[in-house]
Amino acid sequence: MIILKHELKQNKGAFIIWTAAIGFFILACIFLYPEMKNEMDEATKVFASMGTFSSAFGMDKLNFGTLIGFYAVECGNILGIGGAFFAAISGVTALMKEEKERTAEFLFTHPVSRKKVITEKLISVFIMIVLMNIIILCLAVLSMAAIGEKIIWTEILLYHFAQLMMQLEIGGICFGISAYISSSGIGIGIGITAAFYFLNLIANISDKADFLKYITPYGYTDGSDIINDKSINVMYLLIGMVFMVVGIVIAYVKYTKKDLKA
Amino acid sequence: MKAITTNNLKKKYGDIIGIENLNLSVDEGDFFGFIGPNGAGKSTTIRTLLGLIAPTSGEASIFDMDIVGDHDKILDSIGYLPSEINFYNKMTVKEVIKLSVDMRKKDCSKKAEELCERLNLDTSKKVDALSLGNRKKVGIICAIQHQPKLLILDEPTSGLDPLMQKEFFKILSEENSNGSTVFLSSHILSEVQSYCHTAAFIKDGRIIVSDKVEKLEETGAKKITFSGTFDTTTLKGVSDLQQNEGTTSFLYTGDIKKLLRLMSESEIKDLTITEPTLEEIFMNYYEA
Known part of the structure; x- marks a missing residue:
């Protein structure tokens, strides 16, 4: 538990900044909604006629006149990108930073096994992701109530659950990468997340690229699908979880045997 | 253990x-x-x-x-x-x-x-x-x-x-x-x-x-430091030969009697024989 406590303490600053930033933008979006609501009927028609541009973001299928429709697209992008970046950065730096900051010699010459360090670091990444999602969900629900909108629990909870799973998947994959690198991992983490995001845009635009949804975790977090179907695509989600587990297993296999840089 | x-x-x-x-x-x-x-x-x-x-x-x-x-x-x-x-x-x-x-x-x-x-x-x-x-x-x-x-x-x-x-x-x-x-x-x-x-x-x-x-x-080596002219090329067991402002020094592991005999026949002004420091022994190993 010492490593876990230490990790959480070390990451406290970054966690607060990311949570505050994402939370703030989501709050701002929701509080803007009442003003935009009246113009949204028009906007929905416009978006519906914009063809592939709208379909890329799932805007052709959602009704902007409803809060949930608006929330799924606007807030979906904020949490979907911001949260995923945070998960990627947390995962990819978790193991790598010991070598980069040259603290590996200090940490790994204490009687704590590498396996234990890996486990506690992984738990720390997951705790931060879960905690951030709980905070954001509370903020979102409270602010929806504050603007006097009815809260559609099923859709909101499903949507946030999908977001959480996506972040855990990205965190797990990046954790695996973290075991291989010993410097400059943040770029890789953000790059992978951005690539996943664009793969989903492509899949949304063209039916021929639909298979990409099996690869990118944005396949199962797409707000328009979740809100319209009132369910998450279980196949996409399961495949995503397999990717996450593979990432974690790779981290253990690689890092327990890794020659650590001085 | x-x-x-x-x-x-x-x-x-x-x-x-x-x-x-x-x-x-x-x-x-x-x-x-x-x-x-x-x-x-x-x-x-x-x-x-x-x-x-x-x-x-x-x-x-x-x-x-x-x-x-x-x-x-x-x-x-x-x-x-x-x-x-x-x-x-x-x-x-x-x-x-x-x-x-x-x-x-x-x-x-x-x-x-x-x-x-x-x-x-x-x-x-x-x-x-x-x-x-x-x-x-x-x-x-x-x-x-x-x-x-x-x-x-x-x-x-x-x-x-x-x-x-x-x-x-x-x-x-x-x-x-x-x-x-x-x-x-x-x-x-x-x-x-x-x-x-x-x-x-x-x-x-x-x-x-x-x-x-x-x-x-106690490697048996002695550090010889002298001033004057003396040719070390005929001696066996000489290493770490250094010349510095008129004084010459080297590590010697050979026969001490032979050294003294040869030295007495040369133009030697000053001579000291000391135990080498660990550093000198070490240099000796590294150059060998």
């Missing part, structure tokens, strides 16, 4: 050899100096023993425990000071020292306090604001506070001022007389000569000699 034994220990980094067939033996309770120039393999040996890197072949044990199989157990009885030590930013000295004992599941606050006082270290400062020497002191405390059975120190005195170096060796000597085995790597021979009981020279990843310091000092 041996504190450290290595048997044909080898570490390769790709094609580059770090250490090759290294055979080292350190007795329990010894004060051992591990000497070699930069890049000779000192740190590679230490990092392999500590399990930071895996050996390519060969084996090694610490207190009869295998460095690969019993890695976690071994670390319980070791205190280690890296040559370049870094800590987690944003932490204070106190927090780092606490983290170190927490990971050992021990309480050594009294010993830590005593060491901080002796080394004159302010524990309320942030570690990232510390100078190299003060960071080293934090590392020394983390290595020593739990009074390990084996202390492994990689170039421990770099960055410490002479007064602190003296205090540091005093602490080490005390730990050693309390039963701790001390294993330190260095390229400063005078400190090895004054404090270590045993020393080993490492060159290109191999141990070239390992013996008691007194034995190494």
Whole structure:
């Protein structure tokens, strides 16, 4: 538990900044909604006629006149990108930073096994992701109530659950990468997340690229699908979880045997 | 029991050899100096023993425990000071020292306090604001506070001022007389000569000699220093020949009578014959 406590303490600053930033933008979006609501009927028609541009973001299928429709697209992008970046950065730096900051010699010459360090670091990444999602969900629900909108629990909870799973998947994959690198991992983490995001845009635009949804975790977090179907695509989600587990297993296999840089 | 034994220990980094067939033996309770120039393999040996890197072949044990199989157990009885030590930013000295004992599941606050006082270290400062020497002191405390059975120190005195170096060796000597085995790597021979009981020279990843310091000092070689003209080319057993402002010096392992006879026939103004320092012996090994 010492490593876990230490990790959480070390990451406290970054966690607060990311949570505050994402939370703030989501709050701002929701509080803007009442003003935009009246113009949204028009906007929905416009978006519906914009063809592939709208379909890329799932805007052709959602009704902007409803809060949930608006929330799924606007807030979906904020949490979907911001949260995923945070998960990627947390995962990819978790193991790598010991070598980069040259603290590996200090940490790994204490009687704590590498396996234990890996486990506690992984738990720390997951705790931060879960905690951030709980905070954001509370903020979102409270602010929806504050603007006097009815809260559609099923859709909101499903949507946030999908977001959480996506972040855990990205965190797990990046954790695996973290075991291989010993410097400059943040770029890789953000790059992978951005690539996943664009793969989903492509899949949304063209039916021929639909298979990409099996690869990118944005396949199962797409707000328009979740809100319209009132369910998450279980196949996409399961495949995503397999990717996450593979990432974690790779981290253990690689890092327990890794020659650590001085 | 041996504190450290290595048997044909080898570490390769790709094609580059770090250490090759290294055979080292350190007795329990010894004060051992591990000497070699930069890049000779000192740190590679230490990092392999500590399990930071895996050996390519060969084996090694610490207190009869295998460095690969019993890695976690071994670390319980070791205190280690890296040559370049870094800590987690944003932490204070106190927090780092606490983290170190927490990971050992021990309480050594009294010993830590005593060491901080002796080394004159302010524990309320942030570690990232510390100078190299003060960071080293934090590392020394983390290595020593739990009074390990084996202390492994990689170039421990770099960055410490002479007064602190003296205090540091005093602490080490005390730990050693309390039963701790001390294993330190260095390229400063005078400190090895004054404090270590045993020393080993490492060159290109191999141990070239390992013996008691007194034995190494009595290699039979004498250091000859003279002024005047004397031709050494006809003599056997001459090494480390140096000329400096009219005086010439060399290490001599040959027949002393022959040397004196030849010298008496030459134009010699001054002559001294002394025991060579460890440094000179060491240079002799490296150039050989």
